[in-house]
Amino acid sequence: MKNDNQVIDMDFKALPKIELHAHLSGSISRQCLHEVWLKKKEAGETTLTDPLIEMPTGKHDYDLKTFFPLFSSYIYNLVNTRWALEHTTLSVLHDFASDGVVYLELRTTPRAIPSASIPKETYVDTILSAIRLFESTDSRLRTKLILSIDRRNTLAQAQEVISLYRRFRSEGVVGVDLCGDPKHGPITHLAPVFEAARREMPELNLTLHFAEAEESGSEEELEMLLGWGPGRIGHVIHVPERIRERIKERGGMGLELCLSCNVHANMISGGFEAHHFGEWWRVKEVVVALSTDDVGVFGSPLSNEYALVAKHFGLGREEICELARGAIQVIFGGEEEKARLQQIMWTN
Numbered sequence: 458m459k460n461d462n463q464v465i466d467m468d469f470k471a472l473p474k475i476e477l478h479a480h481l482s483g484s485i486s487r488q489c490l491h492e493v494w495l496k497k498k499e500a501g502e503t504t505l506t507d508p509l510i511e512m513p514t515g516k517h518d519y520d521l522k523t524f525f526p527l528f529s530s531y532i533y534n535l536v537n538t539r540w541a542l543e544h545t546t547l548s549v550l551h552d553f554a555s556d557g558v559v560y561l562e563l564r565t566t567p568r569a570i571p572s573a574s575i576p577k578e579t580y581v582d583t584i585l586s587a588i589r590l591f592e593s594t595d596s597r598l599r600t601k602l603i604l605s606i607d608r609r610n611t612l613a614q615a616q617e618v619i620s621l622y623r624r625f626r627s628e629g630v631v632g633v634d635l636c637g638d639p640k641h642g643p644i645t646h647l648a649p650v651f652e653a654a655r656r657e658m659p660e661l662n663l664t665l666h667f668a669e670a671e672e673s674g675s676e677e678e679l680e681m682l683l684g685w686g687p688g689r690i691g692h693v694i695h696v697p698e699r700i701r702e703r704i705k706e707r708g709g710m711g712l713e714l715c716l717s718c719n720v721h722a723n724m725i726s727g728g729f730e731a732h733h734f735g736e737w738w739r740v741k742e743v744v745v746a747l748s749t750d751d752v753g754v755f756g757s758p759l760s761n762e763y764a765l766v767a768k769h770f771g772l773g774r775e776e777i778c779e780l781a782r783g784a785i786q787v788i789f790g791g792e793e794e795k796a797r798l799q800q801i802m803w804t805n
């Protein structure tokens with residue numbers, strides 16, 4: 458391992474990478490949102506402020522208070538037609554591909570858009586079509602979709618997401634996520650949906666936002682989440698010692714760690730050096746998958762997340778390659794995809 462102030466000379470963009478924790482709406486670049494806005498403005502269809510003014514270049518300090526409303530009161534009002542959904546999805550795929558991502562699990566909360574006569578099913582279908590269209594022109598990036606249940610969802614809304622998962626699981630949907638504002642409140646009301654889904658579909662791939670804020674880091678909540686049998690957990694910040702041990706006991710759990718998001722959103726203190734990546738990356742019982750969360754908001758592509766851990770935790774070239782390849786173990790995309798990734802990802 459190199460010492461802390463040396464940074465290896467490595468092309469992090471060229472490094473083939475796996476992205477497992479990226480929210481579609483938060484991954485749209487500001488330039489792309491601007492294009493959508495421009496088209497709407499010209500057609501007299503929006504009174505919203507230009508995204509380049511609303512979210513100025515270089516502004517990444519959204520905290521948990523300002524972050525969530527950005528979607529409900531701004532981005533969702535821009536991305537509210539079939540064209541905008543397709544255009545933004547294609548742009549997100551293009552951005553990940555240009556950054557050297559070779560396998561992507563994109564996640565999104567199924568959203569009905571009544572003003573455009575788009576029910577949730579069409580929302581999901583439109584994104585899957587955009588993925589197919591993209592893959593017909595780019596042979597290297599493979600993308601799967603994960604459907605998100607929001608902590609703020611009612612039981613019925615959560616159930617609807619599970620139904621959509623069943624409907625689309627043979628068409629590129631590979632799992633279900635639990636996301637949303639971690640300060641929102643308890644989620645015990647959602648337990649019956651996850652428990653029934655697990656009972657009825659033992660093979661269901663689950664990834665759960667886990668201990669993102671103190672409010673969502675109680676032993677009680679975390680025990681419940683582990684009880685639903687996730688293959689991966691996201692953020693993993695405010696984890697009590699006993700739960701940390703439980704995670705290790707599981708063996709092979711994927712940890713989706715999002716450094717820039719956590720630092721910029723003030724979800725941790727002490728900056729990059731203090732990030733819990735430092736605590737987990739050498740733990741043999743888990744698999745760390747570096748992730749971007751919302752690159753459109755926090756502005757750090759996956760290549761930069763690798764550069765950051767090289768810089769702040771002194772990983773050398775082989776350790777970086779090992780970290781990137783490690784994520785193969787916890788993808789939801791199946792054995793064939795794992796074999797493809799084994800072929801193309803760097804060993805040193």
Ligand SMILES: CNc1ncnc2c1ncn2[C@@H]1O[C@H](COP(=O)(O)O)[C@@H](O)[C@H]1O
Binds near residue numbers: 524528
């Ligand atoms: C700090 N990190 C995070 N923690 C929890 N939930 C997050 C998140 N980042 C994004 N989302 C969830 O993803 C939605 C936007 O993308 P989609 O419309 O679903 O594609 C947000 O509304 C939020 O619920």
